[in-house]
Amino acid sequence: MASVGKSALDSAAVAELRAILGDDAIVSRPTELKVYECDGWTIEKSAPELLLRPRSSSEISAVLKALHRREIPFVPRGAGTGLSGGCLPVGAPVMICTSRMNRILAIDYANRRVEVESGVVNLHVSNAVRERGFFYAPDPSSQMACTIGGNIAENSGGPHTLKYGVTTNHVLGLEIVLPDGEIAELGGPAEERLGYDLVGAVVGAEGTAGIVTRAILKLTREPEDRRTLLAIFADVGAATRAVSAIISAGVIPGAIEMMDRLIIEAVEDAFHAGLPRDAGAVLIIELDGIAAALDAQAREVAELARASGAREVRLARDESERATLWKARKRAFGAVGRLAPNYATQDGVVPRTRLPDILREIAAIAERHSLKIGNVFHAGDGNIHPIVLYDERDADETRRAIEAGREILRACVAMGGSLTGEHGIGVEKMAEMPLIFSPDDLIVMSELRRVFDPELRANPNKVIPAPGSCVETAAPRRQTAL
Ligand SMILES: Cc1cc2nc3c(=O)[nH]c(=O)nc-3n(C[C@H](O)[C@H](O)[C@H](O)COP(=O)(O)OP(=O)(O)OC[C@H]3O[C@@H](n4cnc5c(N)ncnc54)[C@H](O)[C@@H]3O)c2cc1C
Numbered sequence: 332m333a334s335v336g337k338s339a340l341d342s343a344a345v346a347e348l349r350a351i352l353g354d355d356a357i358v359s360r361p362t363e364l365k366v367y368e369c370d371g372w373t374i375e376k377s378a379p380e381l382l383l384r385p386r387s388s389s390e391i392s393a394v395l396k397a398l399h400r401r402e403i404p405f406v407p408r409g410a411g412t413g414l415s416g417g418c419l420p421v422g423a424p425v426m427i428c429t430s431r432m433n434r435i436l437a438i439d440y441a442n443r444r445v446e447v448e449s450g451v452v453n454l455h456v457s458n459a460v461r462e463r464g465f466f467y468a469p470d471p472s473s474q475m476a477c478t479i480g481g482n483i484a485e486n487s488g489g490p491h492t493l494k495y496g497v498t499t500n501h502v503l504g505l506e507i508v509l510p511d512g513e514i515a516e517l518g519g520p521a522e523e524r525l526g527y528d529l530v531g532a533v534v535g536a537e538g539t540a541g542i543v544t545r546a547i548l549k550l551t552r553e554p555e556d557r558r559t560l561l562a563i564f565a566d567v568g569a570a571t572r573a574v575s576a577i578i579s580a581g582v583i584p585g586a587i588e589m590m591d592r593l594i595i596e597a598v599e600d601a602f603h604a605g606l607p608r609d610a611g612a613v614l615i616i617e618l619d620g621i622a623a624a625l626d627a628q629a630r631e632v633a634e635l636a637r638a639s640g641a642r643e644v645r646l647a648r649d650e651s652e653r654a655t656l657w658k659a660r661k662r663a664f665g666a667v668g669r670l671a672p673n674y675a676t677q678d679g680v681v682p683r684t685r686l687p688d689i690l691r692e693i694a695a696i697a698e699r700h701s702l703k704i705g706n707v708f709h710a711g712d713g714n715i716h717p718i719v720l721y722d723e724r725d726a727d728e729t730r731r732a733i734e735a736g737r738e739i740l741r742a743c744v745a746m747g748g749s750l751t752g753e754h755g756i757g758v759e760k761m762a763e764m765p766l767i768f769s770p771d772d773l774i775v776m777s778e779l780r781r782v783f784d785p786e787l788r789a790n791p792n793k794v795i796p797a798p799g800s801c802v803e804t805a806a807p808r809r810q811t812a813l
Contacts, residue, residue, distance in 0.1 A: 339403050340380050340424045348383060348425075351393045356431075358382035367426055370413040372759050373723070374675055374733060377419055379406065379426035386431050388506060388514055388544040395542070396512030398425060404788040405510075407538040409450065409481030412473040414676050415757030417485065417537050421792040427542060429480050435459050436545070443550040444503065444520055449480030449543045456548065465550040468495035471753070472661045480543045486535035488753035490586035490660065493711035494619075495551060497753065499534040504547035507533060507540060510789045520547055532779060537755050538790035540783035554619035557585070558629040559647040559656055562614040562636040563607050567591050567706065569640030570612035571686035574710045576635045577616070578683065582628060584711065585619040588660050591690075593705035594667065594718070601666035604659035607643075614641075614710065615656050663707045664718070671703070671720035673729075677736050678754035679743035683713040692742045693717050700731040714752030715743070741766065756794045764796050773798075 349357055358364060359381055368378040385391045398405055404423040410430065411418055420426055429450035436446040440463055445456060453474040456467040470489035471477055477487070483505070488497040504518035518530035533540045564570040567589070574587055590598065590613050595606045606613060614636065618628050633644040647653040667674050681689045690706060693715075697704040708716040717739055721732035736759075740750055744766045751760060764773065776795050780787070
């Protein structure tokens, strides 16, 4: 991890922030700050010295102006559901949380747009427009809690982004408070824009460009109908071969999600969703679109799954059966909490056809390190989420869990994949960046970051490793080769 700068957060600075925000927007007691010491990447912990809960862009602007004058770094936070340590304070004593900025500001059905504050919870956007037959397509499994600001920072995906695209495909405009306090508007409601794609540069910047305060998002029309299938396999190899078979046959389902046996058992223990405990793997396959086409498509997909080795394919008979399947999938991470005191969720990508190979490699890595690793992931995208179980009270097991995660990422890269499909780099994967990017690539990224944040005070010590601070690799692969 990069070195941590000395905090300049003295009592005069705290008094100035109190004067801007009022007492009720400031958390300073160490016991209360402990709540904010990590996100879903619990291997590293570090509480902020001060937590601020502003209510508006102008309050954030005044706060960042004060911090800028005093040269104090800060870290933005949404709901803290990130899985790569993105909102871990590392040399940033002040954490700024957007949870109070949770208003949906305007809905424009005619142009299929919605404008929201960045602290709005993802699912609340779809809830607000469902009655009129629309939804917000990017649907991370954490959508009941995570914020739009966090989604934008991580360029989040979700089960249905296989067909509909990830966050960056659904963001038209942003309001961002830059690290010196200036409020900037990027993009806008129009679909096509001239000039450099600055919205695109901020989406996925992991909080290093400033604090996103508002967003104009695209709304998507609800499909006319859906068919949701559960395909049951003896092993993960057959399940993942079915994924390639379906997509290469020209069918693009709304979602294809895979769970292996360890995850199935955890989900069944927790939720009794009716998944077969004796299966090696299941796929949840959702087809959506024009109602008239779906039955034939469902038959075709079931045939393809059977031809790849599915012993049974079940069709959800009604909305309640569909909801049970999705509840099982979306709460799988929570269910894993029953299996071990701690777990680390990895997030790598491989070309879809290499899924059987990477799952074999993950099993070998688990055996080598005497660890249990479960798999639940967005199989259609080739985006794997191995869940490494460990007990943080056992230092050696924790070390092995970290090493296993690194080996999985190296294997993904070796198979032509990438370090993250959706959870971001954060602190977790910074040392692995040279596996993909050359020193020149990293310098270019740093220069782009400095356009927004010349002094590197927004979420410092994240994403881009400091020169010489991380693993050297024999042959970094240039991004252009991906
Ligand atoms: C059970 C579970 C399931 C998950 N499933 C998925 C999934 O299917 N797909 C997926 O992509 N992710 C998933 N995640 C990861 C996580 O939910 C996403 O990364 C999410 O977008 C984080 O949102 P958040 O509001 O919690 O952000 P936080 O964790 O608070 O922050 C994440 C990053 O965003 C930055 N940030 C937050 N708000 C702002 C802002 N307003 N302006 C600038 N920067 C900001 C932070 O500094 C940090 O770097 C899952 C997590 C959990 C715990």
